[in-house]
Amino acid sequence: MLKPIITILGPTATGKTRIAALLAKESDGEIVSADSRQVYKGMDIGTGKDLSEYQIDGYHIPFHLIDIVEPGIEYNVFRYQQLAYQAIQHIQQKGKSVILCGGSGMYIDALLKGYKLFPVPENLLLRSTFETYSDENLSEQLAQYKSLHNHTDTETRVRLIRALEIEYYYSEHPEIQEIAQPIPSIIFGLNGDRDLIRSKITKRLHERLETGMIDEVKSLIDRGVDINQLIRYGLEYKYVTQYILGELDFNTMFNRLNIAIHQFSKRQMTWFRKMEREGFLIHWIDISFTEEQKMDRIHQIIVEKKV
Numbered sequence: 001m002l003k004p005i006i007t008i009l010g011p012t013a014t015g016k017t018r019i020a021a022l023l024a025k026e027s028d029g030e031i032v033s034a035d036s037r038q039v040y041k042g043m044d045i046g047t048g049k050d051l052s053e054y055q056i057d058g059y060h061i062p063f064h065l066i067d068i069v070e071p072g073i074e075y076n077v078f079r080y081q082q083l084a085y086q087a088i089q090h091i092q093q094k095g096k097s098v099i100l101c102g103g104s105g106m107y108i109d110a111l112l113k114g115y116k117l118f119p120v121p122e123n124l125l126l127r128s129t130f131e132t133y134s135d136e137n138l139s140e141q142l143a144q145y146k147s148l149h150n151h152t153d154t155e156t157r158v159r160l161i162r163a164l165e166i167e168y169y170y171s172e173h174p175e176i177q178e179i180a181q182p183i184p185s186i187i188f189g190l191n192g193d194r195d196l197i198r199s200k201i202t203k204r205l206h207e208r209l210e211t212g213m214i215d216e217v218k219s220l221i222d223r224g225v226d227i228n229q230l231i232r233y234g235l236e237y238k239y240v241t242q243y244i245l246g247e248l249d250f251n252t253m254f255n256r257l258n259i260a261i262h263q264f265s266k267r268q269m270t271w272f273r274k275m276e277r278e279g280f281l282i283h284w285i286d287i288s289f290t291e292e293q294k295m296d297r298i299h300q301i302i303v304e305k306k307v
Contacts, residue, residue: 002088002183005098006302007112009034009272010190011265012103013200014287017053019190019294020101021061027097030062032087034102034111036080037233040071042220045213046236048204064091071225071233078117081110085179100185105271112280114182120169130161138164145171186305187280188298189272192287200287201261205254214240235260 006029008020020031031054033039037047044051054061064087069075084100084107091098102108110117130138138160145167170177191197217240220230227245230237239257242248248256276282283301285294 001181002085003092004184004186005032005088005100007034007100007108007185007187008190009101009105009108009187009282010103010287011197011268011272012048012261013197013204013265014190014192016101016103016190017050018291019188019298020099021053021056022291022295023298024061024097024099025056025059027099029097029099030064030091032084032091032098032100033063033065034080034084034100034104034107035066036075036077036104036107038066038102039068039075039080040073040233041067041069042216042223043071043233043237045208045211045216046240048208071220071223072229077106077110077115078119080107081115081117082179084111085183088183103268105268105275109271109275112183112185112187113278114180116166116170116180118170118173118180120166123165123169126165126168127161130164135160142167186301187282188301189282189284190287190294191269191284196288197265198262201265202258205258205261208236209254214244217241218244235264 006023008016008023010016023029024031035047037043038049040047049066051066054063065080065083068083088098088100100108100111109115130141133141135157138157142160142164145164170180213236217230217237220237221227221241221244227241230241232238236257239248239253239260243250243253272282283297285297289297
C-alpha cells in the first residue's frame with residue numbers, strides 16, 4: 001500500500017505548479033505531473049510546462065511524467081495510471097513525499113480512485129464454462145470477487161460473463177490489482193472568481209503567443225509531427241496549426257483559442273465537482289490569496305490531517 005500523498009489540482013491558469021513546487025521544496029518532496037499533454041517532448045509553451053517554476057532559490061524540484069514520449073505516440077489514461085503509480089512508489093521508497101499536480105481530472109481520478117483499466121483479453125475456454133451456468137450462479141460467482149452495487153454488470157447475461165472474465169483475469173494477475181489500488185491523498189484545489197480566472201487565461205495566452213508558441217508549433221510540423229495529430233491535441237495546437245496553414249487569420253485564431261481555453265477551464269471544474277460528489281474532499285484555496293496565505297492554509301490542513 002502506498003502512503004498518503006498530497007494533490008494540487010485546479011483549472012488552468014490558477015498557479016498550481018508554483019504552489020506544488022513550494023510545497024515540494026519545503027517537504028523534500030517530488031512532483032508527479034497529472035497533465036495529459038505535458039508528457040510530450042517539444043510541446044512546452046502550449047502545454048504550459050513552466051519548467052522554470054521547478055527551480056526555487058537555486059534548488060531543483062524533481063518532477064515526473066513530463067517530457068516522456070514523442071508527439072504522435074499514443075498515450076492514454078491507462079498508461080498514465082501505470083507510470084504514475086510506479087513513480088509514486090519509487091519516490092516513497094526513497095523516503096520522500098509526493099505532490100501530485102495537474103488539471104487533467106480523469107488522470108487524477110483514475111490514480112486516486114484506482115481505476116481498473118487494463119485491457120483484458122477474451123478467454124474463450126472460461127466463457128464456454130460460464131455458458132453452462134445459470135444467471136443466478138453467474139451472479140453468485142461475481143459476488144465473490146466484487147460488490148454488486150453497480151447493477152450494470154448484471155443487466156444482461158453477456159455483461160455478467162464479461163464481468164466475471166475480467167475479475168478472473170485480475171485475480172490471476174495481482175500486479176494489476178496493485179496498480180489499481182486507490183491512493184490516499186489530501187487534495188487541495190486552486191480556484192477563484194471566474195472573471196479573475198478568465199483574465200488570467202487571456203493574459204497568459206497573450207504571453208505565450210509573444211514568447212514563441214507559434215514557432216513551437218512550426219517546429220513540431222518541421223520535425224514531421226502529423227498536422228492532423230496536432231489538431232487532435234486541441235486548444236493551442238489545434239488553432240495555431242490552423243493559423244499556420246492559413247485557415248485562420250491571427251485575430252480569429254486568438255479569439256477562438258481564447259474562448260476554447262475558457263470553455264476547457266469550465267470543463268475542468270465540472271470534473272472536479274463530480275469528484276466531490278463521488279466522495280473526494282477537496283480543500284479549495286482562493287487564487288486571490290497571497291502566496292503566503294495559500295501556503296499557510298495548506299500547512300493548517302496538513303497538520304489537522306496529521307500527515
